[in-house]
Amino acid sequence: MSTRPEQNPELKLVFDEPVQKKKAPKHLADLSPADRKAWAKELGLQPFRAAQVATHYFSHLSSNPEEWTDIPASERQTIAAALTPKLIELVTTRTTDNGMTRKDLWKLHDGVLVESVLMRYTDRVTVCISSQAGCGMNCPFCATGQAGLTRNLTAGEITEQIVAAARACVNGELPGGEARLSNIVFMGMGEPLANYNAVVRTLHNITDPNPDGLGISARSVTVSTVGLVNGIEKLMDEGINCTLAVSLHTPDDELRDSLVPINSRFKVREVLAAADAYEKKTGRRYSIEYALIRDINDQSWRADLLGRLLKSRNAHVNLIPLNPTPGSKWTASRREDEEAFVRILEGYGVPVTVRDTRGREIDGACGQLAAAEKSK
Numbered sequence: 001m002s003t004r005p006e007q008n009p010e011l012k013l014v015f016d017e018p019v020q021k022k023k024a025p026k027h028l029a030d031l032s033p034a035d036r037k038a039w040a041k042e043l044g045l046q047p048f049r050a051a052q053v054a055t056h057y058f059s060h061l062s063s064n065p066e067e068w069t070d071i072p073a074s075e076r077q078t079i080a081a082a083l084t085p086k087l088i089e090l091v092t093t094r095t096t097d098n099g100m101t102r103k104d105l106w107k108l109h110d111g112v113l114v115e116s117v118l119m120r121y122t123d124r125v126t127v128c129i130s131s132q133a134g135c136g137m138n139c140p141f142c143a144t145g146q147a148g149l150t151r152n153l154t155a156g157e158i159t160e161q162i163v164a165a166a167r168a169c170v171n172g173e174l175p176g177g178e179a180r181l182s183n184i185v186f187m188g189m190g191e192p193l194a195n196y197n198a199v200v201r202t203l204h205n206i207t208d209p210n211p212d213g214l215g216i217s218a219r220s221v222t223v224s225t226v227g228l229v230n231g232i233e234k235l236m237d238e239g240i241n242c243t244l245a246v247s248l249h250t251p252d253d254e255l256r257d258s259l260v261p262i263n264s265r266f267k268v269r270e271v272l273a274a275a276d277a278y279e280k281k282t283g284r285r286y287s288i289e290y291a292l293i294r295d296i297n298d299q300s301w302r303a304d305l306l307g308r309l310l311k312s313r314n315a316h317v318n319l320i321p322l323n324p325t326p327g328s329k330w331t332a333s334r335r336e337d338e339e340a341f342v343r344i345l346e347g348y349g350v351p352v353t354v355r356d357t358r359g360r361e362i363d364g365a366c367g368q369l370a371a372a373e374k375s376k
């Protein structure tokens with residue numbers, strides 16, 4: 001048995017969130033439908049206003065209270081401001097791939113910045129969202145990891161990134177006209193399972209049917225984790241059944257201790273056992289993310305070890321060519337090493353894809369993009 005991180009003083013820094021000076025305004029997306037109703041009552045509103053506002057927010061994606069005609073005109077603005085305060089403000093947008101990939105930079109109420117990336121493909125539209133400002137996991141190849149954790153986002157702040165993306169789709173802001181947001185990946189900034197409650201609330205906001213949530217299928221939602229075993233174990237009992245992606249990056253503990261420092265607490269074997277249990281409980285094949293780093297983790301013997309580890313598991317491997325971070329001595333693997341890696345895994349019958357590198361020109365692909373996408 002491993003020691004859980006919260007019991008381990010050494011890892012305290014990793015999990016401790018710096019004190020937030022001023023809390024983000026409360027939003028209905030922070031609460032369950034029952035709590036939204038109770039909150040409306042507390043605010044002196046009729047409890048059914050909560051469901052009305054949720055309908056405008058999640059079903060109609062309406063940010064204009066003047067359209068909320070089931071609420072008296074004189075009260076619309078006040079009710080909207082109370083239950084759905086604006087939590088994220090657009091700072092900049094950058095696009096690439098002829099506009100099909102777009103990165104939005106958001107400012108939160110306290111000036112903290114986070115990013116989300118919207119990607120249109122022929123058959124789907126995916127948004128990659130942030131669950132934390134910064135990250136405490138300290139993976140040396142990841143840009144976000146270098147800056148450390150600023151703070152957790154609230155469920156409202158995470159949900160707002162998704163609702164903004166859904167609005168951009170229905171408003172026809174991406175080339176190709178009106179679309180529907182179909183996929184959500186927690187592969188932006190942050191370690192989602194280190195912000196567990198807010199992430200689970202967000203997962204309900206995504207998957208609950210209208211008007212309680214956006215009504216997006218859990219199979220189109222991917223939570224990507226460094227492998228926080230306790231978080232994976234908890235998540236499988238939530239009954240949400242979203243897709244799990246595990247950032248493994250190497251099959252051996254020796255190297256993983258440095259590539260993914262939380263491995264000093266949760267070893268490869270334990271992480272895979274938790275992912276297997278998740279797969280068994282939810283029926284969902286999981287993804288293994290593997291950033292290929294030249295001469296670091298791309299040797300044939302590691303491909304061989306990974307193949308042996310995964311051959312009898314219900315897992316899919318996403319190889320991600322490393323996107324070098326500024327100042328890093330590491331770079332992506334040679335083409336021939338990448339090809340050999342793929343062939344070896346295929347030799348074991350392990351499904352494998354090499355991820356596309358969308359959005360690199362806009363720094364959108366600091367590795368935090370849609371890795372699980374191609375396994376669909």
Ligand code: SAH
Nearest residue numbers: 142187191224225226247289322323367368
């Ligand atoms: N904390 C979560 C989400 C991180 S972002 C996790 O670790 O899974 C999603 C993926 O991008 C992770 O697999 C992460 O390891 C990977 N990644 C981070 N930086 C990268 C880089 N510079 N190049 C390629 N992949 C990277």
